[in-house]
Amino acid sequence: MSGEVITSSLQTKVQFPTVEFSDISPVTDERLVEAVVNGDEAAFGEIFERYKRPMTRVVSRFFREKSDVEEFVQQCFTKTYFSLKNYRGREERSFKAWITRIAVNVCYDEFRRRQRRSESLFTEMSDTENDYLETVVDGRERHAVDSLVASQLAEKMLATLDPQDRLAMTLVYSDEYSLAEVADAIGITPSNLKSRLFRCRNQLKTRFAHLFR
Numbered sequence: 001m002s003g004e005v006i007t008s009s010l011q012t013k014v015q016f017p018t019v020e021f022s023d024i025s026p027v028t029d030e031r032l033v034e035a036v037v038n039g040d041e042a043a044f045g046e047i048f049e050r051y052k053r054p055m056t057r058v059v060s061r062f063f064r065e066k067s068d069v070e071e072f073v074q075q076c077f078t079k080t081y082f083s084l085k086n087y088r089g090r091e092e093r094s095f096k097a098w099i100t101r102i103a104v105n106v107c108y109d110e111f112r113r114r115q116r117r118s119e120s121l122f123t124e125m126s127d128t129e130n131d132y133l134e135t136v137v138d139g140r141e142r143h144a145v146d147s148l149v150a151s152q153l154a155e156k157m158l159a160t161l162d163p164q165d166r167l168a169m170t171l172v173y174s175d176e177y178s179l180a181e182v183a184d185a186i187g188i189t190p191s192n193l194k195s196r197l198f199r200c201r202n203q204l205k206t207r208f209a210h211l212f213r
Helices: 003-012 029-037 041-060 064-087 095-116 129-139 147-158 164-173 181-186 190-211
Strands: none
Touching: 029 041, 029 064, 029 095, 041 064, 041 095, 041 164, 064 095, 095 164, 095 181, 147 164, 147 190, 164 181, 164 190, 181 190
């Protein structure tokens, strides 16, 4: 594989050509991986198109700034590209779980590095969100909930969780990943994932209840 071409593209703006396979539809992830490993640069364009949205979702669970999200999505795809030769196929794990695991590792390494530098990654609640809470507490306009504000409030509550817990909650409830795939991506067993989700839900319930006291 020509690493220079792909790295240069990723360092500027991620744009890959679309690959076409006329003899099979849809093309499996495994076949795309094989094509890239065998020198077909265009096949990586299809991998990028398939997984740019899931990868962006994963990265956005760790970082809030748009520039950070864009940077680390690029890093995730760069690492994916150079790691494809190590993918052992579905007997190891699904490609979706495999590439998600790469994204988790890239982001978690950076998150821990920033924690050591004591950098704050998240902001306090905005005045709008506080006003919304006061409205709910006072019982006024209980049914006139602004969906955007409610969504932002949910995001802020998720931001209080550990990054891996936040990621697990997001992936499980996105309807794009099975419990087994999420567990594989973050490196735990499905039973441990269920326990973690139960604990996270209880934490969020407690924090919401505390807000309304």
